[in-house]
Amino acid sequence: MLRQLTLYAGVAALAISAATVAAAADKLVVTSHAVHQNVLTEGEGGNIVADWEKESGVEVEFLTFGVSEAQERAFREASLSEGTIDVSFILGRYGGPHIATLFTDLGELQAKDPIEDFDEISPGMRAAHTHKGKLIGIPFRHATHGLLYNEEILAEKGFDRPPETFDEVVEYARALTFTRDDGTKVHGMAITMDDPSAVMDWVRAYGGDFVTSDYEVVIDSPEAIRALTMLRDLAQEGVLPSDVTSHTTEDVITVMQQGRAAMTNQPFGRFKNYNDPEASQYPGAFKVRPIPMAEGVEGPHAAKTSVWAMTIPANAPNAELAWDFIQFVASKDNTVRAALNGNGPVRLSAYEDPRVQAIVPYAEAEAQALGNARIVVPGFENGAKAMDIFMEEVEAMMLGLKEPEAAAADIKARVEPLMPQS
């Protein structure tokens, strides 16, 4: 009898302990782009994730994807009746009121258990992730564009300073297009064509825009058409690489690192990749400055910015733990540490930190650009379709299949019906 009782007690104890282990989460699953994992785990700022893992006793598992795939995965997982993802990084321009119900209202969590000095994060960045009055994402990273240039190639062609107006950018790009004695072709400029962000820098440098914050399509303005015409001309003159219309971010990184292009407009953080002695043939030669405006155009800089934010899916299995992770990552000190690892910090105070100023040579320039930066397009349900139409028409124009005016008119005609109805 005693042996039986002991056996039953043992079985019960095992069952209880198994249930306890099952209830306590041992893993936090995060979906993101690879860059988020990198800036949270590697570099001068150290491994932020490892510190949280030590503190919480929970392992973090990153599932990383390309830019649009990361959004798709986040939305798909969040729309399931039962979720497996705790934190998803999403980009503002893919959001909108239509996805607000898929994510937890972080405003409520913030009110109960706030993130340190939260108001320091700019209202514009928070607004990019606030839909239907719900704050669905805590800004983590901004990718603000700057003008990156290879100082060695500039010097080779007799330029001792970077371009100071956008007209000079074009002038330099033409002068920096040449063939080396060994047959290597150098293009004055390279741009990423996998979404409208790089093209929009050009449009804004000339004073134009695509979709305004109140959802007006203005791509047919004379300023925007001037920018599109310039892009078309440079593509046809060979100043841009011959396969420019198929250039992805990775292609641009490769041509810049190999010295096959002299300038590009990309996020400031790319400075690190271009000066990496293990990957670049010109380590130390790359510099970056805010993108200047064309002569006669108002405003100091033409930067576009994108804001990535951390969300908690409404069906997250470990929502409390996810909020703890977000609070930790979004703290002032960890924002600085991530900036040291190459992140675009969402707190302006990070740029004033002596550690950042010592290690990130472009800190001041990026802070300047950020002050004037605007998002590529405001978030709305048909945003992805509108951006695809924009790129389709711009590419057709760059191939010489359409005149810039016709391309702009077609963009307007096709995108206007997709705008949110007020």
Next chain:
Amino acid sequence: MGRIGLAHYAMVAPVQVLLLAFIFVPSLYVAWLSLHQSSYGQIPTFVGLANYAAITADPVFWRAFWNTFLVVNLVVYGELVLGLGLAVLMNGPVPGKRLIIAILIAPYAITEVTTVVMWRYMLTPDVGMINYALESIGLGQITWWQSRFQALGVAAVLAIWQHLPFTFLILYASLMTVPNELREAARVDGATAWDEFRRILLPLVMPALLVALLFRYITAMRLFSEIWLLTGGGPARLTEVLAVYLYRQAFSYHDFGVASATGWMMLLLSLAIALPYLWHVYRQMFRHA
């Protein structure tokens, strides 16, 4: 032959249940979804045939259809001609046959992503070895994916290169089963090599040819990674094929109603393209059998 009993049905039931669960039921769900407007975080709303109307009114869909039609036919018939030619060649006395066959089937062991990345790199302007070779012999460089038909041609060549082993192996195995006596008898009767091929080999391998044609039609119709990784459907969506169009609707625009309708249109269009060919080949097969 005995009557078909319950035991026989029970033995084939697992496959039927799997087909029902993983092909038939999802197809019905997709058909239902194609009649609704549906996206993340929304309850599907019935819209009748509006999604089909939207697709058929979209010029990009029709361009994707014609691109698919072109590439699929290039790939399927290119593979059949090459596969049959190589199979006939390998069926004869060839020195180093085993090594050549190993080389021929090697591309099948490489993943599609690796294949596309490798070819893309070789064809890249300025640094790719194919362009470098072209330039060094004075032909200049070709920007392969800046033109619709060049890019589709590259995708077709790439698909043929990767999937040729499948067609080759089916046809080679079939050729190996042709009795030598038949060929010897034909030669005794004065048949030329061409007569031997046309009157003996071709009719006998026709069933295998039909199988290869059918399988490759079905799989080539779903052509995706070659185009997606090579051009992403660009420039200006000129090289988009139906599977890329569907992917964009579902996973970029999150428009599951339109994506589902595209899936059904793909099925119907592929049947419409394939049926006349298959019916013709089927009739030929039985006329000679």
